[in-house]
Amino acid sequence: MERTYLTVTALNRYLKFKFDNDSELKNVLLKAEISNFKRHSRGHLYFTLKDQSSQISAVMFARETQSLKFNPTDGSKVIIEGYVSIYEPYGTYQVYVTRMVTDGVGDLYVAYEKLKSDLEQQGLFTDLHKKPIPLYPKAVGVITSPTGAAVRDVIHVIGHRYPLTKIIVYPALVQGTGATSSIVKQIEKANSDQLVDTLIVGRGGGSIEDLWSFNEESVARAVYNSKIPIISAVGHETDFTIADFVADKRAATPSQAAELAVPDKRALLSTVVDLTHKSTILFEQKISSLKKRTENSTKSIVFTDPSRMFQTKELKTDHFIERLIQQSPIQVLKKNDEHLVEFQRRMKYAFVNSIRAYESQFFRQVDKLELSNPLSMMKKGFSLISKDDQILTSVDQIKVGDLLTTKLKDGRFYSVVKDIEKGEI
Amino acid sequence: MEEKKTFEHALEELEKIVKELESGSLSLEDSVKKYHKGTELAAFCSKELKRAEDVVVKLMNQNTLTDFNVVDEE
Numbered sequence: 001m002e003r004t005y006l007t008v009t010a011l012n013r014y015l016k017f018k019f020d021n022d023s024e025l026k027n028v029l030l031k032a033e034i035s036n037f038k039r040h041s042r043g044h045l046y047f048t049l050k051d052q053s054s055q056i057s058a059v060m061f062a063r064e065t066q067s068l069k070f071n072p073t074d075g076s077k078v079i080i081e082g083y084v085s086i087y088e089p090y091g092t093y094q095v096y097v098t099r100m101v102t103d104g105v106g107d108l109y110v111a112y113e114k115l116k117s118d119l120e121q122q123g124l125f126t127d128l129h130k131k132p133i134p135l136y137p138k139a140v141g142v143i144t145s146p147t148g149a150a151v152r153d154v155i156h157v158i159g160h161r162y163p164l165t166k167i168i169v170y171p172a173l174v175q176g177t178g179a180t181s182s183i184v185k186q187i188e189k190a191n192s193d194q195l196v197d198t199l200i201v202g203r204g205g206g207s208i209e210d211l212w213s214f215n216e217e218s219v220a221r222a223v224y225n226s227k228i229p230i231i232s233a234v235g236h237e238t239d240f241t242i243a244d245f246v247a248d249k250r251a252a253t254p255s256q257a258a259e260l261a262v263p264d265k266r267a268l269l270s271t272v273v274d275l276t277h278k279s280t281i282l283f284e285q286k287i288s289s290l291k292k293r294t295e296n297s298t299k300s301i302v303f304t305d306p307s308r309m310f311q312t313k314e315l316k317t318d319h320f321i322e323r324l325i326q327q328s329p330i331q332v333l334k335k336n337d338e339h340l341v342e343f344q345r346r347m348k349y350a351f352v353n354s355i356r357a358y359e360s361q362f363f364r365q366v367d368k369l370e371l372s373n374p375l376s377m378m379k380k381g382f383s384l385i386s387k388d389d390q391i392l393t394s395v396d397q398i399k400v401g402d403l404l405t406t407k408l409k410d411g412r413f414y415s416v417v418k419d420i421e422k423g424e425i
Numbered sequence: 426m427e428e429k430k431t432f433e434h435a436l437e438e439l440e441k442i443v444k445e446l447e448s449g450s451l452s453l454e455d456s457v458k459k460y461h462k463g464t465e466l467a468a469f470c471s472k473e474l475k476r477a478e479d480v481v482v483k484l485m486n487q488n489t490l491t492d493f494n495v496v497d498e499e
Contacts, residue, residue: 136433146484152495159480164432164473167482169493193485265474268436272474275439276467282446283460290453 009088016086019093025084028095031103034076045072049080049095057094058082069208069239070102077103108208112215115242119217124224125245131229133249133260134197139166140261141196141228143186146171150204150235150254157258162265168196174203179213187222187230199226200257201243202233214241223247233257378409395422432473439466 006014019025032049039045043062048055058080072078081099086092101109119125140158144150146169155167170186173179183201190199201223203211213219214234223230223246232247233254244250251257298304378384384407385392392398402417442463445451451459484493 136431136436138431141485146493155480155482155495163478163480164476165480167480167493168490169482169484171484171486189485195485269471269474272436272439272467272470275443276464279439279443279446279460279463279467282443282449283456283463286446286449286451286453286456 008091012086012088012091015091015093016088019085028082028084030080030082030095032078032080034072034078035074037072037074037076045097047072047074049078057092058097059094060097060100064098067099072100079103102208108212108215112242115215115217115220116245119220119242119246124220129224130248133229133231135263136162137165137197137262139168139196140258141168141170141190141199143170143172143183143190143199143201144203144233144254145174148174148204150174150202150233153204153253153255154200154233154258157255158262160265161259162262162268164265165262174213175206175210180216180219183213184218184222187219187226191225191227194228196228198261199228199230200233200251200254200261201230201247202251202254202257203235204254205235208239211235211239211241214243216242219243220246231257231260378407383408395420430469432470435466435469435473439463439470442466 030049032051034047035050035055036048037045038047043065045060045065047058047060049058050056070076078100079102080095080097082095082097084093084095087094123129140154142151142154144154151169158165158167168190170190172186173182187199187201190196202214211234214232220242223232223243229248231249231251232241232244233251233256234241234244235253240250249257249260251260386405386407387398387402390397392404398404398417398420400417400420404415404417406413406415442459445459446456446463482493482495483490
């Protein structure tokens with residue numbers, strides 16, 4: 001019978017396959033103590049998990065360590081969740097840790113989650129119940145240990161930002177036995193004293209156990225019932241305590257709580273300066289606009305050249321006066337005089353003209369007369385014949401035998417009619 | 426100034442005055458009054474802010490307030 005020989009690699013691969021497909025090993029929950037703890041430079045944690053009689057290697061990769069809520073060290077009692085697998089190159093098996101909490105705290109987490117969901121359902125976290133934080137508190141109450149860094153930080157920050165406010169420290173135990181009731185008592189005391197406008201309730205950072213009071217229901221209820229707005233300040237950047245959820249405002253640290261509690265003096269000063277500046281500008285604008293309106297009015301001719309206002313009236317008056325003067329008796333007379341003179345002149349002119357016309361007419365008549373003057377006719381050879389001093393104009397006036405007188409230009413002669421012929425000459 | 430004013434009220438009033446001046450509907454007399462009041466308030470606010478150098482800290486101890494001195498744990 002021929003034997004089959006495996007390579008080491010094949011064996012380890014087979015074992016790894018077996019481990020990885022075992023449902024029990026896929027999800028292992030362990031309670032153990034840490035030893036040989038090493039933190040690799042790349043962030044992976046290597047350690048041994050042990051109890052009184054046995055041990056097993058364990059690794060926690062860097063990406064899983066982000067969920068750690070504590071700093072594991074040798075001797076830490078822990079509860080871990082993970083899986084068991086083979087590391088092929090070495091043929092070693094180990095626990096790959098996906099989640100690790102300190103033992104005993106596991107129960108706290110359960111309690112925390114339960115309380116959180118209970119209070120959330122009861123509406124303690126809703127924004128509806130959150131009171132606004134006064135902008136300019138006259139006094140700020142601080143419920144914390146009177147000896148810790150927290151109270152010092154709050155005083156320091158408030159002193160720098162807004163020394164106008166007063167700080168009243170309500171000393172409280174913030175860790176260990178009695179801390180919960182101490183915090184509750186001081187919240188209630190501050191509410192009955194009514195000396196402060198805002199409360200800061202908190203403490204500096206610490207382990208989950210240290211902070212535990214702030215996860216207690218009675219503290220949560222006291223925060224919720226407070227008439228004074230509360231800023232929670234439990235020094236833990238990443239985690240929220242129950243008190244944080246109930247508080248009107250949550251600060252990550254006491255210093256931050258102090259910043260949220262009071263305004264910044266420098267910002268306020270610059271606001272005051274801005275407002276002063278703004279009001280000065282607005283006031284100057286107001287004045288200058290009124291000035292402009294005044295100027296617009298004073299620039300009117302009424303003020304710049306008052307005489308002009310009367311000019312038209314003066315013109316009118318002058319006109320009237322003129323008309324009045326014209327109507328004065330003297331003027332009327334004068335005017336009449338003028339009229340008379342003019343009339344006389346015109347009459348004279350007309351008269352002269354007519355005289356001249358008559359004259360020329362006369363001379364024309366004279367000329368005509370001259371033409372018809374018998375004497376002048378006689379000068380041309382015509383003669384004037386008369387009978388018994390009667391000028392003859394027709395042959396009918398005479399008969400044969402009549403004695404006629406013929407006048408020529410230079411004398412007369414007498415003749416007897418011998419014959420008479422009537423008809424055209 | 427009238428009764429003892431708080432910084433907060435002074436600042437609020439100053440803001441109100443600036444708004445009123447902004448509206449431009451004030452008479453000259455009112456403008457002068459408000460502006461004057463505004464400068465007073467601003468001076469008061471600045472003075473108040475500069476006045477308090479040290480914050481007053483008290484300890485509530487058995488129903489009595491006592492002066493509080495910070496004690497470092499370190």
